[in-house]
Amino acid sequence: xxxxxxxxxxxxxxxxxxxxxxxxxxxxxxxxxxxxxxxxxxxxxxxxxxxxxxxxxxxxxxxxxxxxxxxxxxxxxxxxxxxxxxxxxxxxxxxxxxxxxxxxxxxxxxxxxxxxxxxxxxxxxxxxxxxxxxxxxxxxxxxxxxxxxxxxxxxxxxxxxxxxxxxxxxxxxxxxxxxxxxxxxxxxxxxxxxxxxxxxxxxxxxxxxxxxxxxxxxxxxxxxxxxxxxxxxxxxxxxxxxxxxxxxxxxxxxxxxxxxxxxxxxxxxxxxxxxxxxxxxxxxxxxxxxxxxxxxxxxxxxxxxxxxxxxxxxxxxxxxxxxxxxxxxxxxxxxxxxxxxxxxxxxxxxxxxxxxxxxxxxxxxxxxxxxxxxxxxxxxxxxxxxxxxxxxxxxxxxxxxxxxxxxxxxxxxxxxxxxxxxxxxxxxxxxxxxxxxx
Ligand SMILES: NC(=O)c1ccc[n+]([C@@H]2O[C@H](COP(=O)([O-])OP(=O)(O)OC[C@H]3O[C@@H](n4cnc5c(N)ncnc54)[C@H](O)[C@@H]3O)[C@@H](O)[C@H]2O)c1
Numbered sequence: 001x002x003x004x005x006x007x008x009x010x011x012x013x014x015x016x017x018x019x020x021x022x023x024x025x026x027x028x029x030x031x032x033x034x035x036x037x038x039x040x041x042x043x044x045x046x047x048x049x050x051x052x053x054x055x056x057x058x059x060x061x062x063x064x065x066x067x068x069x070x071x072x073x074x075x076x077x078x079x080x081x082x083x084x085x086x087x088x089x090x091x092x093x094x095x096x097x098x099x100x101x102x103x104x105x106x107x108x109x110x111x112x113x114x115x116x117x118x119x120x121x122x123x124x125x126x127x128x129x130x131x132x133x134x135x136x137x138x139x140x141x142x143x144x145x146x147x148x149x150x151x152x153x154x155x156x157x158x159x160x161x162x163x164x165x166x167x168x169x170x171x172x173x174x175x176x177x178x179x180x181x182x183x184x185x186x187x188x189x190x191x192x193x194x195x196x197x198x199x200x201x202x203x204x205x206x207x208x209x210x211x212x213x214x215x216x217x218x219x220x221x222x223x224x225x226x227x228x229x230x231x232x233x234x235x236x237x238x239x240x241x242x243x244x245x246x247x248x249x250x251x252x253x254x255x256x257x258x259x260x261x262x263x264x265x266x267x268x269x270x271x272x273x274x275x276x277x278x279x280x281x282x283x284x285x286x287x288x289x290x291x292x293x294x295x296x297x298x299x300x301x302x303x304x305x306x307x308x309x310x311x312x313x314x315x316x317x318x319x320x321x322x323x324x325x326x327x328x329x330x331x332x333x334x335x336x337x338x339x340x341x342x343x344x345x346x347x348x349x350x351x352x353x354x355x356x357x358x359x360x361x362x363x364x365x366x367x368x369x370x371x372x373x374x375x376x377x378x379x380x381x382x383x384x385x386x387x388x389x390x391x392x393x394x395x396x397x398x399x400x401x402x403x404x405x406x407x408x409x410x411x412x413x414x415x416x417x418x419x420x421x422x423x424x425x426x427x428x429x430x431x432x433x434x435x436x437x438x
Pocket of ligand 1: 049051052075078081111112114115129131182250251
């Protein structure tokens with residue numbers, strides 16, 4: 001398995017001043033030409049990088065999102081993930097598989113450089129669904145290659161990564177490339193109808209927003225004989241901050257994105273976040289916390305709140321509580337209820353239209369925009385929601401107030417010195433008051 005060097009890994013997470021030096025190798029004239037003329041072509045060549053659960057689902061949704069979409073290349077660090085993903089996509093596509101799943105063995109790649117090989121396969125669209133740590137580098141390479149992108153959330157795990165993503169967003173705008181970020185709730189009909197009304201003033205000026213993501217723990221993979229430290233961490237990636245960003249960034253970012261949405265996507269000025277690790281122990285749990293409680297402050301003095309928890313045997317909740325001058329609304333992500341009420345409890349509006357599959361909707365929207373133009377690009381907004389989550393983690397880990405500017409300009413890179421399949425100590429669990437804010 002070849003290695004991704006630190007230079008390459010960091011290339012995608014570097015500030016605009018240090019543009020990746022391997023970009024030239026990825027400037028694919030075919031792909032650029034193809035993307036520019038997608039509207040007049042019948043076939044859109046799709047690749048997937050990160051062939052896990054979400055990559056499999058998203059690849060199928062991409063194929064269903066456009067009758068001309070054909071899967072031509074696949075890549076993952078682990079070869080068996082590529083094969084199981086290929087089998088699952090073929091099964092899901094049923095009798096369409098022979099025509100729509102055309103990624104033969106020679107275009108199924110593994111290793112840390114698999115993403116480059118996928119992008120060298122002459123793509124129009126790529127699905128980026130590896131671990132969050134790699135998203136900035138993969139996104140930048142895709143944009144350099146002139147390929148439209150579907151990128152899962154979160155878009156980065158640290159400030160340098162967000163800066164890279166913002167630069168990719170700018171380049172994608174310049175090249176008129178589509179970039180749709182997997183903040184899927186933005187593509188849920190009931191949710192977007194509700195938030196559009198909120199943004200248009202249906203609740204009056206918002207006075208309080210509290211979003212929650214309280215859930216149980218995620219799976220763990222006990223160490224197997226023959227696994228190096230790096231492989232062990234990669235296979236338990238949710239539990240290692242350098243790979244996932246911690247659960248406030250990896251999972252709860254959905255609810256922080258909805259907090260941002262409620263506030264008209266205005267960046268908060270600063271955050272104070274408490275957090276810790278009360279119920280996690282054992283090597284598979286790496287160094288992540290299991291709870292966070294963030295207080296965001298805005299330029300006009302308002303405060304919004306986000307709480308998240310991954311602890312078993314506690315009540316679950318995934319709800320947005322919005323209170324405004326004129327009324328309130330409680331939006332439950334898991335048991336869809338979309339309505340707006342006056343302060344006396346009267347229901348003033350409720351969504352009654354159809355609710356489709358938001359995961360499918362986001363691909364339909366991307367492909368439609370590629371065909372009809374202009375290509376949809378919500379990358380900048382996705383980077384901002386990602387940064388809002390990262391700044392909460394930075395505050396919780398250090399115990400300090402973290403401003404938006406501080407997080408955006410942070411020099412803290414979570415990338416390891418090297419990505420060799422060898423020894424790699426588990427990073428220490430952060431201790432507020434001791435862990436430094438960088
Ligand atoms: N929008 C949603 O509701 C939603 C749901 C699930 C997951 N996700 C996101 O999707 C992403 C993937 O999550 P998942 O559940 O599919 O995880 P997963 O572990 O099932 O799959 C990730 C795959 O990426 C591969 N990978 C890791 N690093 C790579 C690299 N450098 N190059 C190539 N492949 C690499 C892994 O080997 C793995 O097969 C995460 O960012 C997660 O937050 C979003």
